[in-house]
Amino acid sequence: MLLHPALVKLFVKLRVARVRRIFSGRSTRRLVMSILGLTMMALWLGTVALSFAFGARTGEPLDASWISIITLGLLLLGLLGNNTDQVLAFTPAEVDQLFPGPFTRRQLLAYRLLGTLLGTLAGGLIFGIFLRTFAHTYVLSALGAFLLLAHVNMGAMVIALVRQGVAARLYTTTRKAVIIGLLIIVGVAAWWALAPQAPPIEELLAMKDAPAVRAMLLPLRPLELVFGAASVSDALIGGAMASILPLAMLLSVFALDRNCEEVMLEASRKRAQRLERLQGKVKLTGQARSRRLVRLPFLGPASVIVGRQTLAALRGSRTHLLIMLLIPAVFIAPSLIAPDKSEAIMRNVFPIFMAWGLFLIPTLFRFDFRAELDHLELLKSLPLRPFALVAAELFTPVAIATLLFLGICASLPSGRDAIQAYPWIAPGVPVVALLIVAIENLSFLLWPERQGKPGNDAMAVSGRRMLLSLARFSAIGIGAGAAFLVALLTKFITTSINAAGLGGVIALFAIDLILLRLIVVAFTRFDVSADLPE
Amino acid sequence: MPDPAPILDVRGFTKSYHTTIAVADLSFSLHPGEILALVGPNGAGKTTTMRCIAGVIPPTQGQIFVGGFDVRAKPVDAKKRLAYVPDDPHLFDALTVREHLAFFAGAYEVDAWEPKADALLDRFEMRDHADKYASDLSRGMRQKAAVCAALLHNPTLIMLDEPLTGLDPRGIRTMKQIIRERANAGAGIIISSHLLALVEDLCASLLILSQGRLVFRGDVAQARQAYAAQSDASLEDVFFSATEGPAPTPAPPTTPTQAGAE
DSSP states (O other), X not given: OOSOHHHHHXXXXXXXXXXXXXXXXXXXXXXXXXXXXXXXXXXXXXXXXXXXXXXXXXXXXXXXXXXXXXXXXXHHHHHHHTOGGGGGOOOHHHHHHHTTSSXXXXXXXXXXXXXXXXXXXXXXXXXXXXXXXGSXXXXXXXXXXXXXXXXXXXXXXXXXXXXXXXXXXHHHHHHHHHHHHHHHHHHHHHHHHHOTTSOOHHHHHHGGGSHHHHHHTGGGTHHHXXXXXXXXXXXXXXXXXXXXXXXXXXXXXXXXXXXXXHHHXXXXXXXXXXXXXXXXXXXXXXXXXXXXXXXXXXXXXXXXXXHHHHHHHHHHOHHHHHHHHHHHHHHHHHHHHOHHHHHHHHHHHHHHXXXXXXXXXXXXXXXXXXXXXXXXXXXXXXXXXXXXXXXXXXXXXXXXXXXXXXXXXXXXXXXXXXXXXXXXXXXXXXXXXXXXXXXXXXXXXXXXXXXXXXXXTHXXXXXXXXXXXXHHHHHHHHHHHHHHHHHHHHHHHHOOXXXXXXXHHHHHHHHHHHHHHHHHHHHHHOOTTTTSOO | OOOOOOSEEEEEEEEEETTEEEEEEEXXXXXTTOEEEEEOSTTSSHHHHHHHHTTSSOOSEEEEEETTEETTTSHHHHHHTEEEEOSSOOOOTTSBHHHHHHHHHHHTTOTTHHHHHHHHHHHTTOGGGTTBBGGGSOHHHHHHHHHHHHHTTOOSEEEEESTTTTOOXXXXXXXXXXXXXXXXXXXXXXXXXXXXXXXXXXXXEEEEEETTEEEEEEEHHHHHHHHOXXXXXXXXXXXXXXXXXXXXXXXXXXXXXXXXXX
């Protein structure tokens, strides 16, 4: 039996449990957020779906021949990303419980395919909204999107199995060829777009209709028939034709299943590792020279937390640190290469990038409570005063953001001028960074969640995230607005811009202190036996 | 001679979640040198009790004093005197074992911690692994590292949740020796474990919880007297009789046994 009854039962029960979980939060606060999040997602998706799917259409659908190019692009992206095996990944619980169980590898494969089928169906319904512009009706675009995703997912499975079992070397060679081919295409496109003597861009786009390109895309062209169908019979014929390739690939998956257990286990391991990385866990191996932890006297014994977070930042987030170093490089490079032009550019672009970066950096460097979910029990057992502990936890991301921004300012002539002219900018940077980091941490302690947790109540989680982002931005806006009002009032009284700036910074610092106090309360009240997300 | 002041004094402690009562009206005390086994079926409230004593979660009702300090009113003073090693200790992945010890030494303000840390690492045969990242340690090594970190500040109350999990035979022997040494030196020790052989081997006194309620508090001999027909009955028999059997005949008033389970 290809589908083992126990596996089918498990499959259904797990999906039912996901829905049930939304309404069975252990705390009322979490339950309310889940329901609000779900409502928000439903409203958002509903509005988009209604306007895209059933709204009055103006003009003809877009050229459906783009569909086969999009499909090919997605297939190639999978090949490039080296992550095609993720369609065969199981959760850690499934690996532990099902692989030693009395199931054949084909039954495990079929169980996984059931999940893929359900995901493809759901993806088709959502993706169909966005591909609506290529079809006459939403039903056609949803059907087409489902078949498009079936091509992509089945293709990914075949690639993963071929790679592991039949021809690893062939896979590597093909991948290299595809990368070189894509680089050539990107190079030609860049030349076409930038070179003055190049023909108009429309000529490049028209190449998609060249006989050679059409021939290459022939296996994917039935998808165009579905999107471009003008009648039900056209859609049925197109759908039947577009199903042939995914079905053939499905049969290939079962024909290639000799090594599928290894592929599934490896894919599951990779997925588990990725999730751990997302949750802030770092897998460091081997020996290291043990270092003394940075001590900051004003934080007392809590300063060891700063030392620990700094070490974690240095060791566990090299990519983030690289990005951090690249950002100032991007700012400084134009002033080194073309000093005359860069100043004019910087005057216009610099403030926008600074504001954007000031929001980005604290959200990128999560070396605070957001990386402490599994350590909250330990932190709460330490003999540290809560205010000092909270201040120490927030210190590292604020320090990173401050150093980065003041470093960029100091390295640019316009930045140096600004700091000299407006002395409140220097103390203002850490105060603003603290505001953002504090709001992020307060929201995390009130509604904690594990990053990248797969599958479970995905809609409610996405909605909750949207809601929290909105709340965070509103809180930042309110804080900044209050400080601006104080600055305005100071300006009105003193007529000095610097006094106004200083007034704004002091007001913002007062808000920071209130937020720190709220975080202390949230941390103290955080109950590790009830509030920790699964 | 009058009893010395208790290291731990739990009075009317209750912990509830909405309508679920995890622990109800628990009162007991622990004296210097006493090794107390906290036993009970899964979900009896053992970990909740230890977490509340450690100040990790607040009690719903009642008071907990560690070294005379109320855990809620004077948390820092209370926590400085205790060590709590949970069932599955989470270490900081990006730190080495020695950096963990430096972290705890800083947090507990331990002066000249390095010789003490080295001695503990030697006892647990962890010296060679001192510069390894925590994420690279096996389950047993993580347990050893967590115990080393917990003992560094010489706590007077030590709480260990399933302390032998993952340890090799040498590690188990060392752990037992250290528990006895610390008790002989005057520390009060609470061990929560389902390994009744360990309890029988190490602990002179017993606290049995079932469904969040205190079933028994006294020494092992009194437990046998209360719950088993024969005086040489195993602790396993006592445990099942206490947690699943009919209510016992009332035991005489209990006085916690002092150090030296040996």
